[in-house]
Amino acid sequence: MSENFKKDTLLASTLLEAKNISHNFDYELFKNINISLHKKESIAIIGTSGSGKSTLLNVLSSLLKPTIGNVVFQSKDIYKLKQNDLLKIRRDDFGIIFQAHYLFRGFSAFENLQIATLLSKNNLDNDLLKALNIEHIINQGVGELSGGQQQRLSIARILMKKPKIIFADEPTGNLDKDTANIVMDSLFDYIKNYDAGLILVTHEHDLAFKCDKVYKLEDFSLREIIK
């Protein structure tokens, strides 16, 4: 395979590219960060508390404009887009999973999923509900669900809109080990089946090392840890 062919193939499979990202609040948090995400790839970001992992994820996922640098999705710098175009990418192409789930309380699990599928014009995916082991609770009210069930419901809701990139900040932080494995397996299966990518922020090194690449945010920079 020629070098040019390899380069073109890699470029075609690039989902997201962050170039020379630096961010300051009233002090410097990180600088000159470069990272690329490809189709079917999972990347973990680890680092001590306060090193800036969540802030970096916010920058990558369209929620926070960096002080310096570009975040390129589909050949466009997302922070140079008009607000409506940025919102469209966030709504249609990015799936952002936080530890705190933003479900509509007062509605049933099924209604929460229905809203997501209506907005994205996708169908309810029963296989996904089975994979996340929540198919038996979808007629219950959100308020009746355990924290772990709510987290899995919110992940199902995000995956049903078929995002191209999943950004997950400690998605299994409040789950027991078995449930955490169910959730992570669903995310890994999803990116392989839908040519999507995953960027995961986690404190849990076991979890991080299940990803294709692991980066550590430390001393203002991001360094790949060779497994």
Ligand SMILES: Nc1ncnc2c1ncn2[C@@H]1O[C@H](COP(=O)(O)OP(=O)(O)OP(=O)(O)O)[C@@H](O)[C@H]1O
């Ligand atoms: N909007 C903000 N304004 C000012 N400072 C902020 C803001 N958001 C985060 N910070 C600060 O930036 C630093 C990094 O925070 P961040 O949440 O990114 O770290 P983290 O590595 O994800 O930490 P943890 O592992 O504890 O979640 C912290 O000192 C935090 O207080």
